[in-house]
Amino acid sequence: MSEPSTKICCIGAGYVGGPTMAMIAKQCPDIEVNVVDINESRIAAWNSDLLPIYEPGLDEVVKEARGRNLFFSTDVSAAIKSADMIFISVNTPTKTFGIGTGRAANLEFVEKCAREIALHADGHKIVIEKSTLPVRTAEAVKRILSSASNENATFDVLSNPEFLAEGTAVEDLLAPDRVLIGGESQEAIDRLAAVYGRWVNPENILKTNLWSSELSKLTANAFLAQRVSSINAISALCEATGADVDEVANAIGTDSRIGPKFLKSSVGFGGSCFQKDILNLVYLCEHFGLPEVAAYWEQVVLMNDYQKRRFSTAVVKTMFNTVSDKKIAIWGFAFKKDTNDTRESPAIYVCRDLLEERARLTIYDPKVSLEQVKQELVYLMTSENGTLSEKHRQLIDENVEVADSASAATTGAHAIAVLTEWDEFKDIDFHSVYSSMKKPAFLFDGRNLLDREKLSKIGFEVYATGKS
Numbered sequence: 001m002s003e004p005s006t007k008i009c010c011i012g013a014g015y016v017g018g019p020t021m022a023m024i025a026k027q028c029p030d031i032e033v034n035v036v037d038i039n040e041s042r043i044a045a046w047n048s049d050l051l052p053i054y055e056p057g058l059d060e061v062v063k064e065a066r067g068r069n070l071f072f073s074t075d076v077s078a079a080i081k082s083a084d085m086i087f088i089s090v091n092t093p094t095k096t097f098g099i100g101t102g103r104a105a106n107l108e109f110v111e112k113c114a115r116e117i118a119l120h121a122d123g124h125k126i127v128i129e130k131s132t133l134p135v136r137t138a139e140a141v142k143r144i145l146s147s148a149s150n151e152n153a154t155f156d157v158l159s160n161p162e163f164l165a166e167g168t169a170v171e172d173l174l175a176p177d178r179v180l181i182g183g184e185s186q187e188a189i190d191r192l193a194a195v196y197g198r199w200v201n202p203e204n205i206l207k208t209n210l211w212s213s214e215l216s217k218l219t220a221n222a223f224l225a226q227r228v229s230s231i232n233a234i235s236a237l238c239e240a241t242g243a244d245v246d247e248v249a250n251a252i253g254t255d256s257r258i259g260p261k262f263l264k265s266s267v268g269f270g271g272s273c274f275q276k277d278i279l280n281l282v283y284l285c286e287h288f289g290l291p292e293v294a295a296y297w298e299q300v301v302l303m304n305d306y307q308k309r310r311f312s313t314a315v316v317k318t319m320f321n322t323v324s325d326k327k328i329a330i331w332g333f334a335f336k337k338d339t340n341d342t343r344e345s346p347a348i349y350v351c352r353d354l355l356e357e358r359a360r361l362t363i364y365d366p367k368v369s370l371e372q373v374k375q376e377l378v379y380l381m382t383s384e385n386g387t388l389s390e391k392h393r394q395l396i397d398e399n400v401e402v403a404d405s406a407s408a409a410t411t412g413a414h415a416i417a418v419l420t421e422w423d424e425f426k427d428i429d430f431h432s433v434y435s436s437m438k439k440p441a442f443l444f445d446g447r448n449l450l451d452r453e454k455l456s457k458i459g460f461e462v463y464a465t466g467k468s
Ligand code: UDX
Pocket: 162, 163, 164, 165, 166, 167, 221, 224, 228, 261, 262, 263, 264, 265, 266, 267, 268, 269, 270, 271, 272, 273, 274, 335, 336
């Protein structure tokens, strides 16, 4: 059992910090959990009826605990002072400048947190890295903490990476395959294990050294992403040979040594973790003088770039080599279903390619706004050249709009591109969609979500990833 005095602070109220702390607060009503963030509007949203992130089941968990033992605030220093366990759940994006640009993780936010903790800490604190970090970051965190202004302040640093996947965060937190805790102090490890032990079977709480824990998180994501890139590589071969990628995936997935998960061919993987973590791993390998290992893992990301580009190329080629001034309905913009997260979504890349071909895009995603779409496109197009050209700005302003339903997006369209596997796309009245479109009506299924045969019978010209 955890000690009754346990009081938790979590710095960073994002996709990881928010749901994780909500679950801890729900399961441990006697532990006060303060989630703090410098982003005022995000905290205001956590305190409102419209949470800043969409995650099935999350509203209920937050409602149960909020105001009881779960609090959201911008007062970072007060939360640090009163807590005895402090989670660092801030963002660690890929660096966009300087040494390691495009690969290394930007640890600026983690370092700022550590400095903030050092400044306000009094007494003993357990500092827990929740964000995904390069191996040996804990070393830097420890050194910064050791410069604490208050000489009564002492620290233990633990690594406790989050394995939840977006869209299933609540389920994943409720019944995790495992909880991983890495550290040097057995007492600190046991105290954190006792918190999870309230609802997680002790056998599923793995205790390791700090570096194994940090590296396991990167490795887990690299292995998962590698599977998606492997099946996507095979999808190209399927299209060339007449094999069907779903049949191949099913055939190999029944081999218990391989297993069925993460074998769904797609327009490419996205999300805040996979690409970032693999590039981070690549950078680490280079840093430690292992260029062959770096090249091996980098290929997983290059394969993903190829898959996204392959999809947009297929759209242009199939539509008589031009999409200029053609309206294309984009179904789904989030990086996968059941989330409003668009970070690194393959949809951003496909839309960029189609805009460069001068297509007019009408986007429908049940959880993504026009503002978010434009922000992502501006970000991608800017990061490529350092500046946003006038031409790109104009394309984003004039050729991108959103619709408020999937069928509304298709009126007068030459094509539909399915980029996120939202369930609602399966229940569309495709007869009326077909009649509202220009002919030939093309449908590009980047998620192998829809029934190709049925659509072809209606009259659609269907392209699906990994199907010839
Ligand atoms: C991932 C890890 O799964 C999670 O454990 C880690 O903590 C964070 O990173 P997440 O990014 O939320 O989670 O999504 P995930 O479900 O892993 O999917 C990542 C991407 O791969 C998505 O774009 C998804 O559409 C794609 N994918 C996944 C496929 O294309 N095919 C598959 O079979 C599985």
